[in-house]
Amino acid sequence: MAYSTQNIFGRLATDEGSPFVVATYNFFFGTIFTLVAARPFSNISNAFDPGLLLFGFLYALIPTTIAYLLYFIGIQGLKETSKVPVLCSVELISATVIGMIVFHETVPLGSLAGTAIIFASIMIMSKSNPE
Secondary structure, X not given: OHHHHHHHHHHHHHHHOOXXXXXXXXXXXXXXXXXXXXXXXXXXXXXXXHHHHHHHHHHHHHHHHHHHHHHHHHHHOOOOHHHHHHHHOHHHHXXXXXXXXXXXXXXXXXXXXXXXHHHHHHHHHHOOOOO
């Protein structure tokens, strides 16, 4: 549920504040929830190993934080909140295409049809509505 509401609340929050602040609060409360609910360090023998902490910090900073900042900057310019989840589906299309081209994965016909439907819905939404 948290992931699905992030699109809507993230779009509304970037109207009032900067994307950096929204991403910071998002990570802060996500970290607290994860530490309480999942107890991620309970299965690691040396959770505070400097190498492990450095790896975790770099993993959090580079792919995750930068991606979320770009995401919030991108949705800041949208006028309609209902378009956000559909536009975020571009991730599914790119993952499918990269999987096929780079990793030579075979994609079932149903998945290709779903990818085509997602692509068509994005194209339809992207066209301006003359009024």
